[in-house]
Amino acid sequence: MxxxxxxxxxxxxxxxxxxxxxxxxxxxxxxxxxxxxxxxxxxxxxxxxxxxxxxxxxxxxxxxxxxxxxxxxxxxxxxxxxxxxxxxxxxxxxxxxxxxxxxxxxxxxxPEVPDGMPATVEGTALRSLTVEAAVDWGAAGFSLSGQIARGQLSGVGVTILMQPLPNGRFVLHALAEATASPSAMTQVSRGLEDMRRQAEGALA
Known part of the structure; x- marks a missing residue:
């Protein structure tokens, strides 16, 4: 990226x-x-x-x-x-x-003239969600490269693109591997919610 x-x-x-x-x-x-x-x-x-x-x-x-x-x-x-x-x-x-x-x-x-094109990522767009704190990607089992995290949730390969917001907040844009079934996608979405709760719970 x-x-x-x-x-x-x-x-x-x-x-x-x-x-x-x-x-x-x-x-x-x-x-x-x-x-x-x-x-x-x-x-x-x-x-x-x-x-x-x-x-x-x-x-x-x-x-x-x-x-x-x-x-x-x-x-x-x-x-x-x-x-x-x-x-x-x-x-x-x-x-x-x-x-x-x-x-x-x-x-x-x-906002400025970009240097090249955006990163190419694979997968089917799943959802975006706002997180009030930074995610501990290592603890979540994800590898991090720049603003791109890759790992698995419920056995499905997931790519997450991070959009920083003011005050330490983030929007996570998640893509799941294209072969995942609808029920697997639902499980991935629930895994993302768990990830958000864990990140925000660390602030308490």
């Missing part, structure tokens, strides 16, 4: 016309997908009044702020101001745009 890329969501969790908040290097990001399936990651603030764009809505190939309806196109430039429908918005009205891509069923974001 290059230092520039951060895994922020499973691709299946962001449908077309969907928008969701994520965090990259303590930066609040609005992650959204257009009607055509195009993926975008922007600073999560409308340039007008600072409202979170992740509260907004997607129309076609644009994202609109829920507050006053200002609409922004693929490059982050403001396309339309409803209160002034005849005004061509100045080029200066623009949302900071980050790099975003999908790889191995995972969405990755880089």
């Amino acid at each position: 290059t230092a520039a890329w951060t895994p922020v969501a499973l691709a299946r969790d962001l449908p077309r016309l969907g928008v969701m908040p994520v965090c990259v290097d303590s930066i609040d990001v609005a992650l959204w997908r257009s009607a055509s399936g195009r993926l975008a990651a922007w600073a999560d603030r409308c340039p007008h009044r600072g409202m979170r764009l992740s509260h907004g809505f997607v129309r076609g190939e644009a994202l609109s702020c829920i507050y006053h309806g200002w609409s922004y196109g693929a490059d982050g430039h403001c396309l339309r101001i409803p209160a002034h429908p005849d005004l061509a918005p100045p080029e200066a009205i623009r949302v900071p745009v980050f790099h975003a891509t999908e790889s191995s069923g995972v969405i990755w974001v880089a």
Whole structure:
């Protein structure tokens, strides 16, 4: 994994016309997908009044702020101001745009120009979960390389991508080996919950 890329969501969790908040290097990001399936990651603030764009809505190939309806196109430039429908918005009205891509069923974001592509990982996207403390990967029987942990839960091979959050929190994006049965996937999901409880219990 290059230092520039951060895994922020499973691709299946962001449908077309969907928008969701994520965090990259303590930066609040609005992650959204257009009607055509195009993926975008922007600073999560409308340039007008600072409202979170992740509260907004997607129309076609644009994202609109829920507050006053200002609409922004693929490059982050403001396309339309409803209160002034005849005004061509100045080029200066623009949302900071980050790099975003999908790889191995995972969405990755880089605030700066990335050095190469994200790491290639194998498996079927299972789930994402937030953990309030760092996991002791060795005690859990996982090997750790950078932000990628690999091991087994309930006899199923599992790859976990770590997304750091502020205040020592993490989002874990889990993929299970593609041959696992639905019942095995359920057991893996329960194993992930146990992992979270153990990590958070260590704080008590």
